[in-house]
Amino acid sequence: MLGPVLIEQSARRSIKRLHKMYGAPALAAAAQLPALSAALDQHxxxxxxxxxxxxxxDHGTPPVVLLTAYARGLLDQARETAPAPLGPEDSPPGPPxxxxxxxxxxxxxxMVLRLAAVCxxxxxxLT
Incomplete structure (x- = not known):
């Protein structure tokens, strides 16, 4: 039964990385922007x-695994529909x-708001 444990651990690592990129910054900004807070709540x-x-x-899949799978699907969709990459000199710091x-x-x-909401x-x- 080690497989499900590894899947859940991997999901936790992935969602923690996403939280650092999307969740935490969105929550910090939402504390200052009521409209952003409302949008995050809706998402x-x-x-x-x-x-x-x-x-x-009755699926038995841990919520963190489902949320991570959903986030990965969103990221895949974002990659498929993204415009041509910018040159390095035009790229902002952090994830695109x-x-x-x-x-x-x-x-x-x-997309960014939905990823933050997943986090x-x-x-x-995650506790």
């Missing part, structure tokens, strides 16, 4: 609905598309 509610209504309750300051978070796109939903399952 988090949608993510919870996906898990509640889109997954068989992730705002680097509070003002940037006020203009974050759907918010996963946080209770």
């Amino acid at each position: 988090a509610a949608a993510v919870r609905d996906i898990l509640e209504f889109g997954v068989d309750p 598309g992730v705002p680097v300051d509070t003002a940037g978070w006020s203009e974050a796109d759907w 918010v939903c996963a946080a209770p399952h």
Whole structure:
């Protein structure tokens, strides 16, 4: 039964990395931007609905694994639909598309907000 344990550990590592990139910065910015806080709440509610209504309750898969799989799907979609990469001199610091300051978070796109919301939903399952 080591397989499921390794899958869950891998999911926890992945979601913790995503939380550092998306979740924590979004929450910090949301503390200063009520509109961002509301948008994150709406995205988090949608993510919870996906898990509640889109997954068989008898599946037995830990929520952190489901959330990580959803986040990976979002990242795959983002890679498929991303515009041509910028040159190194034009690239902002950090992961592509992730705002680097509070003002940037006020203009974050759907994908970035959804990834941040996945991290918010996963946080209770990481302790």
